[in-house]
Amino acid sequence: MKNLLLLFIGLSMFGCKSYVQVFETKANNVETVDDTYVYENDSLKITYNLWKEKGLMQFEIYNKLNVPLYIDWRKSSYIDNTVKLNYWEDVEHTNALYLGYYYKSALLGRRSAGVSNSTKTKDERITFIPPKAKYARSQFYIIPRSFTVLDKNGPSTEVALREGSSKTAKVFYKEYSKESTPRVFRNFLTFSLTEDFTNEFYIDNEFYISKILEMDRDNFYGKRARYSRPEEGAEFLPYKDNRYFYINVGDRKGEKKIRKVDFND
16 A cells, blocks of 8 residues: 655645645545445455545446446435435436536536526436446535635645655645544445345445645646646656545645655555
């Protein structure tokens, strides 16, 4: 398992800086395997990947059985704290405006939280997963609209600037327990081995934000631009950890320290 290493570079700079916050999460009823959350029972295996700007409930379901597995999306939900968000709605739509929680992708390009200009297609309510096959889904952002402002008078720690260095820098952070966290998010799924769902069973995986770290945007993406669009580059950084996610929080005046987070071993 990788260790989270915090590397801060103190530089005297003036003016505005753009910052990135990195969010650490923990799970209550899900195992961690190679920096990835995994839930597994005798019938299925669910693998999670949260690493994306604003976080994204990305998950892959593998049917371990020799018979088909069915998911009823009408009876499944993403839950943000106590707010229930539906995976499926009984509507037809297309050419929609994408807002808020919803994630636009090639797979779910018709999903909308806004208005629809016409009615042409409808998402499937029941998904069929063949034996020994996988199904992937990504629909809801973990932090769709806001971020947390860290208190620079709050907790901090001194860490080495780099491996083997005797110089240190101050790291600012904020930690949360399950009771104090700003966000608990759950993935509630309803399964059956029959298409009529006469015998249902449920999976309820729960996660929460356990720590927030803040660093300069340039240091988060690296001094040398390896990609034309840094937001895309962040998806492929070698220190990516699937249990973390990040958010760009914009400019703040008066800061004079560049803070960096690195997830390398």
